[in-house]
Amino acid sequence: xxxxxxxxxxxxxxxxxxxxxxxxxxxxxxxxxxxxxxxxxxxxxxxxxxxxxxxxxxxxxxxxxxxxxxxxxxxxxxxxxxxxxxxxxxxxxxxxxxxxxxxxxxxxxxxxxxxxxxxxxxxxxxxxxxxxxxxxxxxxxxxxxxxxxxxxxxxxxxxxxxxxxxxxxxxxxxxxxxxxxxxxxxxxxxxxxxxxxxxxxxxxxxxxxxxxxxxxxxxxxxxxxxxxxxxxxxxxxxxxxxxxxxxxxxxxxxxxxxxxxxxxxxxxxxxxxxxxxxxxxxxxxxxxxxxxxxxxxxxxxxxxxxxxxxxxxxxxxxxxxxxxxxxxxxxxxxxxxxxxxxxxxxxxxxxxxxxxxxxxxxxxxxxxxxxxxxxxxxxxxxxxxxxxxxxxxxxxxxxxxxxxxxxxxxxxxxxxxxxxxxx
Amino acid sequence: xxxxxxxxxxxxxxxxxxxxxxxxxxxxxxxxxxxxxxxxxxxxxxxxxxxxxxxxxxxxxxxxxxxxxxxxxxxxxxxxxxxxxxxxxxxxxxxxxxxxxxxxxxxxxxxxxxxxxxxxxxxxxxxxxxxxxxxxxxxxxxxxxxxxxxxxxx
Numbered sequence: 001x002x003x004x005x006x007x008x009x010x011x012x013x014x015x016x017x018x019x020x021x022x023x024x025x026x027x028x029x030x031x032x033x034x035x036x037x038x039x040x041x042x043x044x045x046x047x048x049x050x051x052x053x054x055x056x057x058x059x060x061x062x063x064x065x066x067x068x069x070x071x072x073x074x075x076x077x078x079x080x081x082x083x084x085x086x087x088x089x090x091x092x093x094x095x096x097x098x099x100x101x102x103x104x105x106x107x108x109x110x111x112x113x114x115x116x117x118x119x120x121x122x123x124x125x126x127x128x129x130x131x132x133x134x135x136x137x138x139x140x141x142x143x144x145x146x147x148x149x150x151x152x153x154x155x156x157x158x159x160x161x162x163x164x165x166x167x168x169x170x171x172x173x174x175x176x177x178x179x180x181x182x183x184x185x186x187x188x189x190x191x192x193x194x195x196x197x198x199x200x201x202x203x204x205x206x207x208x209x210x211x212x213x214x215x216x217x218x219x220x221x222x223x224x225x226x227x228x229x230x231x232x233x234x235x236x237x238x239x240x241x242x243x244x245x246x247x248x249x250x251x252x253x254x255x256x257x258x259x260x261x262x263x264x265x266x267x268x269x270x271x272x273x274x275x276x277x278x279x280x281x282x283x284x285x286x287x288x289x290x291x292x293x294x295x296x297x298x299x300x301x302x303x304x305x306x307x308x309x310x311x312x313x314x315x316x317x318x319x320x321x322x323x324x325x326x327x328x329x330x331x332x333x334x335x336x337x338x339x340x341x342x343x344x345x346x347x348x349x350x351x352x353x354x355x356x357x358x359x360x361x362x363x364x365x366x367x368x369x370x371x372x373x374x375x376x377x378x379x380x381x382x383x384x385x386x387x388x389x390x391x392x393x394x395x396x397x398x399x400x401x402x403x404x405x406x407x408x409x410x411x412x413x414x415x416x417x418x419x420x421x422x423x
Numbered sequence: 424x425x426x427x428x429x430x431x432x433x434x435x436x437x438x439x440x441x442x443x444x445x446x447x448x449x450x451x452x453x454x455x456x457x458x459x460x461x462x463x464x465x466x467x468x469x470x471x472x473x474x475x476x477x478x479x480x481x482x483x484x485x486x487x488x489x490x491x492x493x494x495x496x497x498x499x500x501x502x503x504x505x506x507x508x509x510x511x512x513x514x515x516x517x518x519x520x521x522x523x524x525x526x527x528x529x530x531x532x533x534x535x536x537x538x539x540x541x542x543x544x545x546x547x548x549x550x551x552x553x554x555x556x557x558x559x560x561x562x563x564x565x566x567x568x569x570x571x572x573x574x575x576x577x
Contacts, residue, residue: 088500089500089539090541091544094542126484128541129554168537183438184468184470184478185440185478202438244544245502252544319501330501
């Protein structure tokens with residue numbers, strides 16, 4: 001297994017993303033047609049058999065969410081596409097929006113039909129001006145051809161989609177913060193339960209899925225859930241888009257089946273590290289993911305393996321860091337990021353990220369003691385266990401993982417700091 | 424005048440707030456919002472001013488202080504850092520003669536930090552208003568800045 005498995009990216013490169021005719025020529029919107037000819041329960045069976053899990057990071061089973069929304073009788077119901085890809089090191093959703101926008105719309109339509117939802121939103125981060133322009137054109141073209149609006153394909157099915165722009169806030173990728181932002185408020189999360197499928201956008205039942213997840217829906221209708229589940233591994237079915245960046249020859253987005261090793265992805269697809277340097281560590285998933293040493297690269301891409309790090313790293317970024325870089329320099333940037341992006345609603349995240357940054361800076365500046373190490377360790381645990389949303393819970397992941405895998409670096413730095421501890 | 428025209432484009436719904444504010448800010452060469460504008464927006468959408476202010480102060484895209492016509496936002500996250508061989512920030516600071524966060528005296532440029540711009544495959548990256556520039560080199564930076572300057576002369 002050394003090559004890409006192009007399933008949801010199969011059309012990319014063959015179609016002009018701004019031409020709906022190109023998309024239609026490549027069998028675009030035929031899976032919507034197929035879905036509309038199926039009974040809803042059949043569609044749900046396919047999603048259940050596919051064992052598809054969300055691609056935005058948390059890896060929640062898609063069929064469970066779809067069924068939960070389908071069962072709600074309150075109307076209107078919403079389908080929301082989470083295109084607030086702000087996790088450093090991730091760019092696969094931008095890649096999909098800029099190169100294959102109609103497939104995302106088709107996925108949203110299938111979701112809406114299966115759950116009897118009538119209104120959709122795509123929440124795109126404000127930084128993605130180009131993706132927003134392309135998605136808007138795709139929506140306009142789809143509406144003009146009768147794929148959006150009333151009585152789609154002459155069926156008793158009506159659905160339309162609007163774009164909402166983010167305004168530079170990472171936490172809005174968290175589902176409740178995102179819904180708050182669509183409602184025109186500051187992006188601060190809500191306490192859950194209730195979950196969005198029962199009380200979501202404007203207090204109504206809402207399905208919220210990531211761009212990549214929704215773009216996979218047409219493939220599942222096409223192949224059938226069972227055939228889809230045969231791709232990948234026992235525990236993680238299908239393909240995953242990997243955003244490969246950092247010190248690597250070929251940066252970019254690659255679609256691979258679950259079960260491929262990170263070493264294969266980095267060396268065979270990414271062409272390895274340039275300039276004769278060696279890999280020192282990689283960060284998985286983005287700023288919220290663990291940093292692991294080179295010797296662990298034979299680990300395969302799989303939800304269950306990632307969960308061993310107590311973090312949800314399903315968004316699929318791999319940031320390669322070569323031997324010229326210092327682990328504390330990297331940690332300082334990650335901590336500064338979270339300190340800036342915390343919404344401030346809950347104390348462990350608001351205060352915790354500030355103190356985490358201050359403590360990491362002591363290590364950067366050769367100014368650290370054993371006490372700082374202990375403080376960092378307990379702070380990271382508290383933040384992970386008590387923060388209200390995924391941001392605060394995963395902000396300390398990089399620190400926690402390095403405390404484990406790069407412990408000698410911490411101990412050496414304390415020794416080199418040469419500070420007299422106050423007695 | 425301009426403000427009125429923008430407000431009329433949008434339905435009087437709270438969920439349009441962020442889009443309205445972005446629209447108002449982006450049509451101004453100073454790329455900032457004033458208290459008067461916030462009051463007008465809150466009146467139009469039927470929202471308390473405090474709510475509008477809370478949104479403006481939450482999102483990093485909004486500014487209540489005047490900024491340059493061209494806002495340079497340089498990514499400072501790990502994937503860009505790993506590929507930044509010449510220090511994009513310091514290079515821009517010395518080219519423009521300002522510190523990060525400041526605006527040049529002629530009102531042309533504001534230099535800002537940014538969180539990840541989602542273009543890590545082109546690192547190091549920066550954004551000038553809505554346009555992303557990747558694989559930056561000192562020469563490219565010089566070209567981008569002189570292009571912005573000549574845009575202004577035109």
